Amino acid sequence: MNVYRINISDFNLDPTLSCGQVFRWEKNERWTGVVNGKLIRARQAGAELIIDSTLDKKFIRDYFRLDDDMEKIYTSINMDEKIDSLIRKYRGLRLIRQDPWECLVSYICSSNNTIRNIKNSIRRMCECFGEKIDEGYYSFPTPDSLSELHLCDMEQCRLGFRAPRVLKIASMIANNEFDLYGIKNLSYEEGRRELMKIEGVGNKIADCVLLFAFGKLESFPVDTHIEQIMERFYGDKFKGSKSKKREEIAEFAREYFGEFCGYAQEYLYMEDLG
DNA sequence: CTCCAGGCTTACG
DNA sequence: CGTAAGCATGGA
Numbered sequence: 573m574n575v576y577r578i579n580i581s582d583f584n585l586d587p588t589l590s591c592g593q594v595f596r597w598e599k600n601e602r603w604t605g606v607v608n609g610k611l612i613r614a615r616q617a618g619a620e621l622i623i624d625s626t627l628d629k630k631f632i633r634d635y636f637r638l639d640d641d642m643e644k645i646y647t648s649i650n651m652d653e654k655i656d657s658l659i660r661k662y663r664g665l666r667l668i669r670q671d672p673w674e675c676l677v678s679y680i681c682s683s684n685n686t687i688r689n690i691k692n693s694i695r696r697m698c699e700c701f702g703e704k705i706d707e708g709y710y711s712f713p714t715p716d717s718l719s720e721l722h723l724c725d726m727e728q729c730r731l732g733f734r735a736p737r738v739l740k741i742a743s744m745i746a747n748n749e750f751d752l753y754g755i756k757n758l759s760y761e762e763g764r765r766e767l768m769k770i771e772g773v774g775n776k777i778a779d780c781v782l783l784f785a786f787g788k789l790e791s792f793p794v795d796t797h798i799e800q801i802m803e804r805f806y807g808d809k810f811k812g813s814k815s816k817k818r819e820e821i822a823e824f825a826r827e828y829f830g831e832f833c834g835y836a837q838e839y840l841y842m843e844d845l846g
Numbered sequence: 847c848t849c850c851a852g853g854c855t856t857a858c859g
Numbered sequence: 860c861g862t863a864a865g866c867a868t869g870g871a
Contacts, residue, residue, distance in 0.1 A: 592852065683853040689869060690852080732867025737854090774854050795852035813862065815853080841852085 576623040576632060582642035584664025585616040591842055593784050594668055595678050595691045596698070596712075607635060608671060609703070609711040637666050637787075649829045649836040654805045658839040661846065665838060668784060672752050673745070674712045675785035676770075679777045680737050689730075696729040718742035737772030744770075760788040775819060789834040792825040794818040797844045798837060805840075 589597045589605075597605040602615035612625035623632055633639060642664070650656050677697075681690050694712075701717050702710035719742045726735040744750040750770070755763045760782060767778035779793035794802070795818075802821045803810065806828075810820045829836040 679852075682851090684851065684866075684868095685853085686851040686869075688851090693868090730868065733854095733865090734867080772854065776853060780852075793852075796850085797852065816861085818853095 573624060573626055574629075576621075576625075576629055578621040578623065578629075578632070578638065579619055580621055580638055581619055582664050583616070583619075583621060583636070583638065583666060584662065585614060585621065587662045587665040587842060587846075588636070588668065589614075591662075591665060591838055591845060592687055593838065594670065595687070595694050596674075604709075606698075606705065606709050606711060609705065611706050611709055635669055637669055640666065642666075645832045645835050648832045649839075651828060655829075655836055655839060658842060662839055662842050665842070667787075667789075667835060667838060669787055670785045671712070672755070672781065672785040673715060676741070676752065676767075676773075676781050677712075677738055679780045679784075680741070680770075680772045681731060681734050682780075683734060683772060683777065685734075693729050693731050693734075697726075697731075700725075700728060715742045715745040719746035734772060737770075741770050741772075755782075756786055760790050763788065774815070775822075779822070783834040783837070789832045790826060792822045792829070792833045792837050794821045794825075798840060801840050801843050 585603065589599070589603055594605070597603050602613050604611070604613050606612070607627065608631070610626050612623065612627060614624075615622050621636070625632070646659055650659060678690065678694055681693050698710040698712055701713035701721070704710055718739060721739060723735060723739065726739065729735070731738060741750065745752055755766055758766065763782050763786060764775070764778045767773050767781055768775065773781075776793050776795060779791045782788040783791035783793060799818055799821060802825070806824070810817045810824070812820050825833050825836065
């Protein structure tokens with residue numbers, strides 16, 4: 573077990589882990605999570621990020637995106653007083669660089685669901701089909717392990733109509749019929765097209781995976797919350813209905829906030845959580 | 847009881 | 860093209 577004490581400016585652990593981008597961290601005296609099959613504990617003291625984990629330091633830096641130039645990003649997305657106020661309030665909130673497989677499954681589970689139910693379903697999946705790595709902590713099940721299951725095995729996880737979607741993509745990846753990790757090398761648009769071939773993945777979930785796993789910062793996922801916040805902040809000029817309206821909002825955001833609009837999305841999201 | 851949740855698929859004009 | 864019901868589950 574390694575202990576890292578990382579001095580880092582413009583980093584704020586609490587909103588980073590509680591803003592809804594990750595589903596498996598929990599906070600007691602300190603934050604505890606399972607990342608890449610390994611236990612990790614984290615806390616912050618002033619400008620110091622303190623990590624207990626067997627993960628190596630390079631991985632930690634990558635996972636928390638500690639090399640992002642936040643000054644540059646803030647300057648780039650700070651287009652008005654609304655976003656400015658959110659940046660001041662939650663300054664140091666970082667995007668997380670998640671594992672693509674865990675991220676994909678998590679957001680397939682997010683469809684028409686609540687964060688609370690998503691967390692519960694994912695936790696049950698890990699308890700039932702992951703590997704136990706410590707008392708009460710389990711790894712995220714691999715595509716191979718899920719590909720061996722039948723639908724009835726998944727009932728205890730309470731995924732509802734999303735269960736067959738998870739099993740289908742699991743077996744496709746296990747059988748090398750879908751190259752999830754290859755999306756890393758594609759552009760935002762190409763990656764989006766690839767992800768949307770997956771059953772249960774539309775433009776919103778594709779955008780989440782591109783942003784939270786593949787680091788495509790030009791991605792701007794629009795869910796019900798973001799839709800409402802954007803209408804409150806920037807007027808009801810988005811006219812289309814349902815999915816089309818959300819696409820209009822995403823396109824507007826990409827133009828308005830620019831190349832780092834994914835970061836703007838996370839700060840806007842805090843408007844509903846905070 | 848109804849309505850909604852980090853939406854997507856399918857069916858119907 | 861476009862829009863709208865249906866979808867499992869749980870909480871308000």
